[in-house]
Amino acid sequence: MKKLTAALLAALLLLLFAVPAFAEIEVEDESYYQKFKGQGISINVYNWGEYISDGAEEGTINVNKEFEDLTGIKVNYSTFASNEELYAKLKSGGANYDIIIPSDYMIGRMIKENMLEPLNFENIPAFKNISSQFVNPIYDPDNAYSVPYTWGTVGIIYNTTMVDGDVDSWDILWDARYMGDILMFANSRDAFAIAQKRLGYSFNTGNPDELEKAAESLKEQKPLVQAYVMDEIFDKMQAGEAALAPYYAGDAITMIADNPDLAFAVPREGTNRFVDAICIPKGSQQQEAAEMYINFLCEPEVGLANCEYIGYSTPNDAAMELLDDEMRNNPIAYPSEEVLQNTETFLSLDDDANKLMDKLWTDIMSTNEGTNQWLIPVFLVLCIVASITINVVRRIRKKRDSMY
């Protein structure tokens, strides 16, 4: 009986393994990908979390595994949580990546600081799939360093059961009626961008006056804000914890799918249109293999898989053609020309502006109660006094004890 069970189990296991776990990907020119086969090469990819199709769901593809199978190049994949984290990691040295996917303003900053390797577009024939409106972007004017990966807009996601009327302006995030129901970005640049747009400024100027005014306005908003968060917006909005939050269009689609009470609007004052693009950092050891990886990501089917997995909009025309109609015509993911006209893309600010912004942000974040500025000095003095007293007492006691 035992033997029979074992045999059955074995047969079951065999069956499980016999079913191919991956779907073949169709690529344009298979011979292109054969160059490094059998050479035991590996590349290090550094990407945002949850930002590539991983084949976890039935019928989707695991992009990295497909690439490994196709080219024989091993992919070491790791993730970061913010552009600033990526920047700090590269800046501190010691990290060795062949592929990174920063956002627009960070690419601009990295170009300025000579941290990126120019791409050899002869090795990336699939770049022709990228829509012309994303070629030569403002952050990389000659399109020498980056290949767009995803894009999207920032707007307001709101709970229709908690908000009356239409949402069409950033002003609603300053509306006292929604006190304690508003979430706000915990990232200084994003938070300032909203305040700047509301006041009618560009968010790419380092003008100290405008920054100060934006900071004033954020301070004004603070009593209304329930929490300053980033990824937690997902949970909080889906659970109905808050009424209003600024967030990215692609994630809004995901949230609305889970909670139909939610809706998304792009304010009329204009907003941020972000692009995340693939780059090769300076110091990459495997530039050609990395370019092969970039090319693979630009393949229509791969672009489609990633776009469907991430939920953000794709700059890849060929992938977009494969997209289902519902998604392609979704005004949240692919807003009308008129909305896009009114958007701006983050550019890197100069160091002074960055420093001022961080300083103002710290001020905003730390001025809710009037803590006495004498507290620390007094505390320090008290500590020292206590320390001395204990010593003195101890000495006296010692003397007294030695008398016996």
Add this chain to the structure above:
Amino acid sequence: MKTKAASLPYAVWTFIFIVVPLAMVAYFAFIDEAGHFTLENVSSVGQYTPVLARSIWLAAIATVICLVIAYPLSYLLSRMHVGRQKVFLMLVMLPMWMNFLLRTYAWMTLLERNGLINRFFALFGLGPFEMINTQGAVVLGMVYNYLPFMILPLYSIMVKIDNRTIEAAQDLGANSYHVFSKVVLPLSVPGITTGITMVFVPAVSTFIISRMLGGGGNLLIGDLIDLQFLGNAYNPNLGAAISLVLMVLILLCMSIMNQFDNDEGMEGALL
């Protein structure tokens, strides 16, 4: 000679992973971006005094609460049957098997406006209470996460208090107040000081608890340091300077604690 050779690996380890990084923090605190000596970083830490004060204040509250909760608990634990002690000690340690972030995340779902606690109160027509995104929630997070660090040193000291000592005090006519204040408390002081240090130090420098439970609007010193490295401006020198100030503060607190320790140690020796 032999013991010296045996301690060499530890000395090397300590040097490379503790002394060198500390020296680097101090070094970075006193240079500017170009690598020239400057006092600007350290002097500009002054503008963050409110943040520093709030961190110390919240950490101090959390430490006191931890002590108040942990002291009777540890005493009861140490007087239990040995087999039971092990079970209860295990229960104290159990939450620590889980990741720190997950535990804090769990508190988020509990405290939220539509969270479990508020839903429970709603059954009786109470609430909803504003619990998350307050300083109280931050203190709660600290107490919850660092309580084991207070219980363990207290327990390990109290286990060593011989029951006969207490009985002797009772025989000599001490009432329970005197037994506590003259025998148990003095003997447990080393545990108290260790516990306070072990709770206060991580609590004052925490950064994720305030962000998750405090709603990000209650910036603590840990968040501020985080902001210097992962914020917009990327200013590691200022970050190092703030870290340095924090370290000096902690060092000060610890030296005060140590003085208590020595004091009582001597008294114990005199007995």
